[in-house]
Amino acid sequence: MDSEISQAAESVGNEIIAVSNFLFSHPELGDHEVEGSAYLVKLLVKSGFRVCYPYQGLPTAFRAEYGNPSGTKATFLAEYDALPGYGPKKLPAHACGHNWIAASAVGAALILSRMKELSGGCVVVIGTPAEETAGRKIDLLKAGAFDDIDVVFQMHLAETTSLDTTALAIDPWMFEFFGKASHAAAFPFKGINALDAVNLTFAGIGALRQQLRPDVRIHGIVSDGGETPNIIPSRAVCKFYVRAADRGYLDEVSLKVKNCAKGASLMTGARVKISRFENSFDDLRINSELRELMKESLIRCGIDDFSTGTHITGSTDIGNVSRCVPTFYGNIGVGDGTAGTHEEAFLKFVNSEEAHDKLLKVAKAFALSVREIFRNPERLNKVRTEFEKAEKRQ
Ligand SMILES: [Zn+2]
Numbered sequence: 001m002d003s004e005i006s007q008a009a010e011s012v013g014n015e016i017i018a019v020s021n022f023l024f025s026h027p028e029l030g031d032h033e034v035e036g037s038a039y040l041v042k043l044l045v046k047s048g049f050r051v052c053y054p055y056q057g058l059p060t061a062f063r064a065e066y067g068n069p070s071g072t073k074a075t076f077l078a079e080y081d082a083l084p085g086y087g088p089k090k091l092p093a094h095a096c097g098h099n100w101i102a103a104s105a106v107g108a109a110l111i112l113s114r115m116k117e118l119s120g121g122c123v124v125v126i127g128t129p130a131e132e133t134a135g136r137k138i139d140l141l142k143a144g145a146f147d148d149i150d151v152v153f154q155m156h157l158a159e160t161t162s163l164d165t166t167a168l169a170i171d172p173w174m175f176e177f178f179g180k181a182s183h184a185a186a187f188p189f190k191g192i193n194a195l196d197a198v199n200l201t202f203a204g205i206g207a208l209r210q211q212l213r214p215d216v217r218i219h220g221i222v223s224d225g226g227e228t229p230n231i232i233p234s235r236a237v238c239k240f241y242v243r244a245a246d247r248g249y250l251d252e253v254s255l256k257v258k259n260c261a262k263g264a265s266l267m268t269g270a271r272v273k274i275s276r277f278e279n280s281f282d283d284l285r286i287n288s289e290l291r292e293l294m295k296e297s298l299i300r301c302g303i304d305d306f307s308t309g310t311h312i313t314g315s316t317d318i319g320n321v322s323r324c325v326p327t328f329y330g331n332i333g334v335g336d337g338t339a340g341t342h343e344e345a346f347l348k349f350v351n352s353e354e355a356h357d358k359l360l361k362v363a364k365a366f367a368l369s370v371r372e373i374f375r376n377p378e379r380l381n382k383v384r385t386e387f388e389k390a391e392k393r394q
């Protein structure tokens with residue numbers, strides 16, 4: 001292990017662990033990460049970073065920079081939103097381990113800020129709110145937050161360690177049906193049943209499943225099913241997440257799913273309004289040059305338990321980032337395999353001694369990789385060449 005990085009990590013180790021502890025004990029939902037973002041910003045300002053907060057009109061987003069503003073920009077993405085509904089009181093909690101993500105991102109940046117010199121490079125941390133819901137990386141991308149960024153790094157906790165992480169493209173569809181209320185016993189024939197349209201949408205999608213590729217995932221809920229059984233529902237709403245391994249095929253599947261809702265509308269006479277209730281995400285584009293660089297760094301920092309085979313984790317807004325900037329995204333395994341992300345039982349793993357140990361190792365590995373990119377322009381050229389080739393294949 002490199003002694004300069006080790007010493008720097010030692011000097012900021014307590015602060016890195018403190019980030020994970022603070023966020024874990026102050027879980028806040030997406031777009032409401034007020035205390036969490038303020039904590040991270042305060043720490044970065046204290047450490048000499050130039051900070052913009054709030055950032056791009058998002059109250060809990062921020063951007064922090066250290067080093068040469070016109071140099072190569074290596075960026076760590078911090079997420080810090082929690083999930084709802086844990087414990088007897090159904091409170092927010094970090095069952096996805098975003099406390100750890102923020103700590104590893106900010107931690108790596110702090111380590112690099114303690115280096116004697118950064119070879120003309122610039123370390124950037126972007127605080128990206130609401131990964132679990134709205135996906136604010138998409139809004140930040142649209143606002144140009146990534147236009148000047150050269151490479152992006154992020155890792156996520158999971159059941160196993162994997163550098164072959166994939167993420168499905170996702171479309172969030174809301175189908176809102178408008179019918180006509182009537183007395184359900186006396187005059188049902190005067191009504192138009194919006195809930196029937198919801199049920200028929202589910203039935204249509206159920207029949208569609210067999211004709212779709214195995215990587216497709218379609219899962220829905222009824223978020224409004226009427227008021228009471230003795231009134232024919234005049235309004236009913238269902239929401240679906242539709243996912244596939246690539247954006248091209250997802251576009252085809254989304255069209256078919258929307259046709260199910262349109263068919264249900266035609267069958268019942270209930271008007272349908274179709275909209276996206278959150279941002280759509282693209283699938284993750286892997287940059288194998290960045291992945292190899294991170295693999296070397298992780299091994300040097302003591303992490304080498306890489307599982308083989310493709311590891312699907314769901315969907316994430318970093319997918320869209322990976323289409324615009326060369327991106328490394330991987331998983332770090334914690335726990336004993338008895339629970340996975342989003343499960344209540346996973347909470348005991350995300351801020352454990354094991355999580356802290358791996359947190360410091362990953363922060364060091366990020367720092368090693370970025371220092372290599374700053375010192376060795378040939379390495380960055382290879383990353384860019386691969387990215388541009390993938391871009392042409394699209
Ligand atoms: Zn999650």
Ligand SMILES: [Zn+2]
Pocket residue numbers: 096097098131156
């Ligand atoms: Zn997550």
